[in-house]
Amino acid sequence: MGLAIGAATALPVAYLAITVGGSLDQALDTLWRERTLRLVLRSVGLAGAVTALAVALALPLAWLTARTDLPGRRAWTVLTLLPLVIPSYIGAYLIVSALGPRGLLQDLLAGPFGVERLPSIYGFPGALLTLVLFTYPLALLTIRAAMSRLDPQLEEAARGMGRSAWRTYRSVVLPQLVPAIGASGLLVALYVLHDFGAVSILRFDSFTRVIYTAYGTGSRTSAAALASLLVLVMLAVLWLEGRARGRLAYHRSAPGTARPPATVPLGRWRWPALAFCSAVVLLALVLPVGVLVYWSLQSVAGSPDWAGIGAGTGNSLIAAGMAAAVAALCALPVALLSVRFPGVASGLAERASYAGYALPGVVVALALVFFGTRAVPVLYQSLAMLVFAWVVLFLPQAIGSTRASLLQVSPRVEEAARAMGRSPLDVLRTVTTPLAASGVMAGAALVFLTAVKELPAALILAPIGFETLSTEIWGATSVGFFERGAVPSLVLLLVSAPPLYLLTARGR
Numbered sequence: 001m002g003l004a005i006g007a008a009t010a011l012p013v014a015y016l017a018i019t020v021g022g023s024l025d026q027a028l029d030t031l032w033r034e035r036t037l038r039l040v041l042r043s044v045g046l047a048g049a050v051t052a053l054a055v056a057l058a059l060p061l062a063w064l065t066a067r068t069d070l071p072g073r074r075a076w077t078v079l080t081l082l083p084l085v086i087p088s089y090i091g092a093y094l095i096v097s098a099l100g101p102r103g104l105l106q107d108l109l110a111g112p113f114g115v116e117r118l119p120s121i122y123g124f125p126g127a128l129l130t131l132v133l134f135t136y137p138l139a140l141l142t143i144r145a146a147m148s149r150l151d152p153q154l155e156e157a158a159r160g161m162g163r164s165a166w167r168t169y170r171s172v173v174l175p176q177l178v179p180a181i182g183a184s185g186l187l188v189a190l191y192v193l194h195d196f197g198a199v200s201i202l203r204f205d206s207f208t209r210v211i212y213t214a215y216g217t218g219s220r221t222s223a224a225a226l227a228s229l230l231v232l233v234m235l236a237v238l239w240l241e242g243r244a245r246g247r248l249a250y251h252r253s254a255p256g257t258a259r260p261p262a263t264v265p266l267g268r269w270r271w272p273a274l275a276f277c278s279a280v281v282l283l284a285l286v287l288p289v290g291v292l293v294y295w296s297l298q299s300v301a302g303s304p305d306w307a308g309i310g311a312g313t314g315n316s317l318i319a320a321g322m323a324a325a326v327a328a329l330c331a332l333p334v335a336l337l338s339v340r341f342p343g344v345a346s347g348l349a350e351r352a353s354y355a356g357y358a359l360p361g362v363v364v365a366l367a368l369v370f371f372g373t374r375a376v377p378v379l380y381q382s383l384a385m386l387v388f389a390w391v392v393l394f395l396p397q398a399i400g401s402t403r404a405s406l407l408q409v410s411p412r413v414e415e416a417a418r419a420m421g422r423s424p425l426d427v428l429r430t431v432t433t434p435l436a437a438s439g440v441m442a443g444a445a446l447v448f449l450t451a452v453k454e455l456p457a458a459l460i461l462a463p464i465g466f467e468t469l470s471t472e473i474w475g476a477t478s479v480g481f482f483e484r485g486a487v488p489s490l491v492l493l494l495v496s497a498p499p500l501y502l503l504t505a506r507g508r
Contacts, residue, residue, distance in 0.1 A: 005330045006352035009392045013231055013355045015367035019224035027225035036229070043206045044233065046124065046199075047192040050131045054188045055181060057132070057280065058139035063169075064273050066148045068264045076277050077144070078500055083284040084137035084446075085496035087453040087470060089197025090489055091134045094288040095126065096201065097295075104291065126202040131192055133284040138191060138446065139184035142401045145442040146180035147173075149408050179407045183400030187446070189237055190357045190396065193230060196456070207233075208360045215362060227363050231355060238351050289493065295486035304487040308472060312488065313495055316452050316468040319383060323390035324398075324448035328440050330391060331398035332433065338399075339406040353399055356392035361456030364393055368461060381463050389457040394450050398443030405439020406432070449496055469495075 020027045030036070064070045065077040086094075098104050101117045109115035121129070150173065163171070196208040207230045214223035266273055334353050337346035356364050368389050372380045379385045409432060417427045433440065455470045462468065467475075469492045473485040 005334055005395075006349035009395055010352040010355045011371055012359050012364045012367035012392065013228075013352075015370050016224045016228045016231065016363070018370075019220060020228055023221040026221045027228075030222040030225040031229060036226070039205065039207060039210060039226075040229070040233065042124075042204070043193060043230075046127060046131070046204070046206060047189045047237075049128055050135060050192045051185045051189045053128070053132045054136040054139045055143075055185050057136040058143050058184065059177075059181075060276065061136075061140050061280065062144040062147050063173075064277065066144050068266050068273070069270075070266060070273055070277070071270065076281075078497065079281045079285060080277065081137045081141060081500055082493065082497060083134050083288070084141070084449045085453060085493055085500070086134055086288055086489075087197060087455065087473070087492075088131070088134055088195050089201060089455070090473065090485075091288060092126075092130050092198040092201035094291045095130050095133075096121065098287055098291050104294070122203045124204055127199050127204040127206075130198045130202060131195065134198075135188045135191055136280075136284070138187045138397070139181075141442050141446055142184040142187070142404060142439075143177060143180045145401060145438045146177055146404050146408065149405070149438060150176055180401075180404040183404045186237065186354075187357075187397055187400050190234060190354065193233065193237075194357065194360050196360055211360055212362060215366075223363075227359055230359065234354060234357075235351065238354055289490070292486045292490050292493075296490065304484070305472075308467065309469070309488050309491055312467045312469045312472040313491055315466055316470070316492070317495060319386055319390070319458075319462075319466075319468065320448050320452040322383075322387045323394070323451045324444040326387060327391045327395050327398040327447040328402075328444040330395060331402045331443055332428075332436075332440065334395075335399050335403040335406055336428070336432070338403055340411065350399065354396045357394065357396040359393075361389075361393060361454060362460070364389055365457040365460035368392075381461065383463055383466065386458065386461045386463075386466075389461050390447070390451040390454060393454065393457065394447045397446035397450060398440075401439045401443035401446060402436060403439075405436040405442075409435045445500060449500060452496060453492060 061080050065073045065080065070076060083091075096103065099118070099121050100106075101120055103118065106115055106118045109118075120126075193206075194208055195206075196212055199206045200209050200212070207226060211223045211226050211230070214220075214226065334349055338350045368385060369380065372385055413435070414427050414431055417431045418424070422430070452468075453470050455474055458468050458471050459474065462471070469488050472488045473492070475485075
């Protein structure tokens, strides 16, 4: 089943091979340019910088919200994860509007301080800031799920031997989080490589911006060649992550029953911890939401289309919920193969499943249009096709979290169940899946929260008349009335908050 899932999600790569193969000379000419090398270096540099900063933010936030007595930590858990639901193109607009050379901050400073213009935020600095603020929750959700499941026995032994809290965290806790850090870092890196909205608005040339431009000008072969190169970069990132991850075991091997980790009292560090969480939430959530509220109040487009917003909300919840459920079901066999049966076949299935995540949404959508109209025309512009596209795009989010959780499940528990006469399917259903439930649910949360804001595939593959919140926002902003998109943007944030809270509560 894992191999079949990997093959299905690799359809966009097959589409690229067919397109490039039809005009190989033109494709090679596109790749053999100095500009293409600069494009690779810029894209990889941005992905590496965003990944490092996102993980650096997620690690202390995960520890504070999962392991300490931080006041209101459940509320902080949701607040620090909420920026995940803000689409990158909306986030970029908000950052430019607030912090741009002529943004709201400049307006506030103009009166008392006479500031006429702030430094430019366009280019690499703006893209880096925006993508870090709206991708660190990808790392936080996965790392937090893994941290909440750590067995405290090793930490207690280290503290009993006289190690300080910091040395224990560095030498005992962090090594156990390597799978989660690797999986979440991989998700962030691939997200940055396939993001279009933020880099386009902030005028930073990356793979996706150039690919979209090539498709827009009708150069499909050039676009497919660059997208194929992006797949190769993705494979290199996967290889590096696999080498760093190795084949270490992260489950409990000693006898006894695992206990939940103890809550760490912050003591005098409580106020600095609150200040840190507040600063992150202020930049990543309060500032964007404040700008959205300001635009809503200053709207010049008349009263909002509440009927359209309501229909878009229902459609978004249904489609994203279906995609999250299907992705969670598909991720389990792929992650199980990778963890329990490592080898060439399982590695190939896992890497094939990541193919769609590294590609821009328009490439995946066009690939499904190409195969759908030829193989299963009845599914073209159907809800099933849209859900399948989202699973192809976001399945790695579920695989990474599920895999990190499975690595913490001792295979001896499964072997004991088999020895008692249970079938492999019963062991998977009654033993493995419940023990890995926090990772599975975290993966489903990631897929839901990413799919609910996805735009390119929804525009191309959604059934006629099937409007989502993201297409409602795009319809307003594409004609220059971004104020009209502020209300559906706020609704998108509001409808995502309760599912996010429930999923994080289940993860605990």
